[in-house]
Amino acid sequence: QVQLVESGGGLVQAGGSLSLSCSASGTIARINSMGWFRQAPGKQRELVARVTSGGTTVYADSVKGRFTISRDNAKNTVYLQMNSLKPEDTAVYYCNAEYGSSYRPYWGQGTQVTVSS
Secondary structure, three states: EEEEEEEEEEEEEEEOEEEEEEEEEEOOEEEEEEEEEEOOOOOEEEEEEEOOOOOOEEOHHHHOEEEEEEEEOOOOOEEEEEEEOOHOOOEEEEEEEEEEOOOEEEEEEEEEEEOOO
């Protein structure tokens, strides 16, 4: 079992920056990759970025060069630094962890990111 608690998010003007963090607790040794997804109103939840336990990262094309995901295994925390934000980045951002041999997904409660034009 894994619990994920997110922090960060908020309201920012276009071109600004925000940082999200997600702390994991529970049976963290069995966490494989961690990442961030987002869901805008009326749209499906989509992958933003992911980082494996070994440090390999994957980004959605829409955020490459603007967002950076990082993971501190000692603190069981994953971060998402978001720069050059655009109005289309507005969404609820969810932390995700893939757990165990079945890669069962766990989710945080979500945090709102709003980018004004």
